[in-house]
Amino acid sequence: MTTRHLYLDTSPPAYTGSRTELDKSAFHKTLPVLAVRVRPEKVGKFLKGDAMKRALLDIPKVRTVVSDPKEEGNRLVLLRMPNEGDIPPEALELIKTESNGLTEFNVNLDYNYWTADEILQSFLPEELREGAPSGFAMVGHIAHLNLNEEYLPYKYIIGQLILEKNNRVRTVVNKINSIDTQFRFFKMELLAGEPDYVVEHHESDCRFMFDFTKVYWNSRLHTEHDRLIQVFQPEEVVADVFAGVGPFAIPAGKKGCGVLANDLNPESYKYLAINAKNNRVDDTVKAFCEDGREFIQKSVSRLWEEPLPAYTGPKQSRVQEEKERRRLQRLKAEGQTVPIPPSEKQHGRRRISHFVMNLPDSAISFLDAFRGLLSGAEPALREQYSTMPMVHCHCFTREVDSRVNAEGDIRKRVEEKLGGALTSETSFHFVRSVAPNKDMYCISFRLPPEVAFGERM
Numbered sequence: 001m002t003t004r005h006l007y008l009d010t011s012p013p014a015y016t017g018s019r020t021e022l023d024k025s026a027f028h029k030t031l032p033v034l035a036v037r038v039r040p041e042k043v044g045k046f047l048k049g050d051a052m053k054r055a056l057l058d059i060p061k062v063r064t065v066v067s068d069p070k071e072e073g074n075r076l077v078l079l080r081m082p083n084e085g086d087i088p089p090e091a092l093e094l095i096k097t098e099s100n101g102l103t104e105f106n107v108n109l110d111y112n113y114w115t116a117d118e119i120l121q122s123f124l125p126e127e128l129r130e131g132a133p134s135g136f137a138m139v140g141h142i143a144h145l146n147l148n149e150e151y152l153p154y155k156y157i158i159g160q161l162i163l164e165k166n167n168r169v170r171t172v173v174n175k176i177n178s179i180d181t182q183f184r185f186f187k188m189e190l191l192a193g194e195p196d197y198v199v200e201h202h203e204s205d206c207r208f209m210f211d212f213t214k215v216y217w218n219s220r221l222h223t224e225h226d227r228l229i230q231v232f233q234p235e236e237v238v239a240d241v242f243a244g245v246g247p248f249a250i251p252a253g254k255k256g257c258g259v260l261a262n263d264l265n266p267e268s269y270k271y272l273a274i275n276a277k278n279n280r281v282d283d284t285v286k287a288f289c290e291d292g293r294e295f296i297q298k299s300v301s302r303l304w305e306e307p308l309p310a311y312t313g314p315k316q317s318r319v320q321e322e323k324e325r326r327r328l329q330r331l332k333a334e335g336q337t338v339p340i341p342p343s344e345k346q347h348g349r350r351r352i353s354h355f356v357m358n359l360p361d362s363a364i365s366f367l368d369a370f371r372g373l374l375s376g377a378e379p380a381l382r383e384q385y386s387t388m389p390m391v392h393c394h395c396f397t398r399e400v401d402s403r404v405n406a407e408g409d410i411r412k413r414v415e416e417k418l419g420g421a422l423t424s425e426t427s428f429h430f431v432r433s434v435a436p437n438k439d440m441y442c443i444s445f446r447l448p449p450e451v452a453f454g455e456r457m
């Protein structure tokens with residue numbers, strides 16, 4: 001991007017230095033301008049009012065008023081033009097009556113002045129400028145990008161620029177176009193900064209910690225996470241079959257939901273448990289490390305045998321909790337009756353209301369695990385499921401010609417795997433386009449009773 005201001009060209013100079021490393025000294029530019037010599041007490045007159053509006057130097061990161069190098073205590077008010085003939089008459093009038101005259105001044109711009117994009121545009125060979133990487137995504141302190149092959153010879157310089165020009169960035173990585181087939185995390189190479197991949201990332205008002213090189217995380221799913229979290233009611237229990245480090249599970253727990261959260265990747269499981277603790281929801285969010293199929297099959301009886309604490313209203317802050325603890329301690333010390341905490345008075349939660357299955361590549365293939373989920377269950381447990389749970393299953397399209405086809409195709413694949421017809425309580429949500437011919441959807445359906453009470457797979 002070239003930045004031009006009236007009279008002044010503030011774009012970086014044409015780069016003539018080395019292309020194997022960044023020669024920062026090559027980024028130097030001098031802009032000759034005029035300056036008004038004024039007594040300090042008169043500076044305000046030149047900055048306020050309309051007279052000087054069209055004459056003052058106004059470029060980002062450059063001060064308009066500087067000390068006069070030739071006369072101690074005096075100030076220079078910088079103008080945007082190098083020639084007197086360009087100064088508007090109303091400004092000239094003020095200069096004549098209120099200043100000590102005009103002088104020449106050099107504004108010096110250097111490497112620190114320009115943005116990473118501007119430096120890169122000047123640095124790259126001409127044929128690579130259009131389409132040059134201009135953005136990056138952030139996860140915690142890590143900036144990550146996905147460089148096209150033609151930019152790979154310049155990858156370390158691109159990394160250096162991102163690191164030096166963005167205060168929040170401590171590490172810059174390039175995602176290599178290969179993804180771990182089972183656990184879905186990206187392979188990446190360090191371009192600049194510290195080789196520290198354990199991040200603290202914030203989403204949906206929760207704090208997530210994880211090793212970005214070992215677990216799946218995708219900030220682009222933020223809206224989808226929020227969408228489903230809104231669907232869950234605080235009293236409900238959610239079973240998250242492919243939970244990752246908890247972007248559905250932890251915010252749902254914070255909302256009040258009981259959550260059984262599972263991931264087969266031991267690293268995801270480790271951070272899932274840490275995140276539940278760090279967000280103070282480890283009483284209601286329980287982590288598991290099992291294959292998704294096994295987790296689904298065990299989930300109903302697991303919750304029946306070990307119910308999750310009942311919902312007792314919005315979660316208190318740490319300060320409120322501490323206040324309540326002290327109040328109860330005082331009552332006890334005074335020999336008064338200590339009230340039973342509401343969570344101990346009420347029965348626990350024993351029914352799963354939602355299953356979440358975000359493993360779009362293969363989640364549908366796990367659906368047969370629902371067959372016979374409740375068959376053989378004792379009557380009291382069956383009674384809990386007079387209303388069947390909702391299943392929210394993410395998947396990719398196969399039929400790409402139109403969305404109508406896509407929905408029909410997804411429905412067919414789901415019904416085949418479930419071994420039963422979907423009810424009218426079925427909906428489709430387009431999540432995002434992941435590639436030109438690949439869309440991500442979420443199908444939400446109520447588990448058909450004849451599937452759950454039918455024969456086990």
Ligand SMILES: C[S@@+](CC[C@H](N)C(=O)[O-])C[C@H]1O[C@@H](n2cnc3c(N)ncnc32)[C@H](O)[C@@H]1O
Nearest residue numbers: 182183216242243244263264265291292358359
């Ligand atoms: C696409 S990620 C979704 C993670 C998280 N729910 C989210 O929305 O960001 C899928 C997760 O499924 C886990 N996974 C893959 N195969 C699995 C399996 N057979 N059983 C359980 N988890 C599995 C991966 O480790 C990964 O964390």
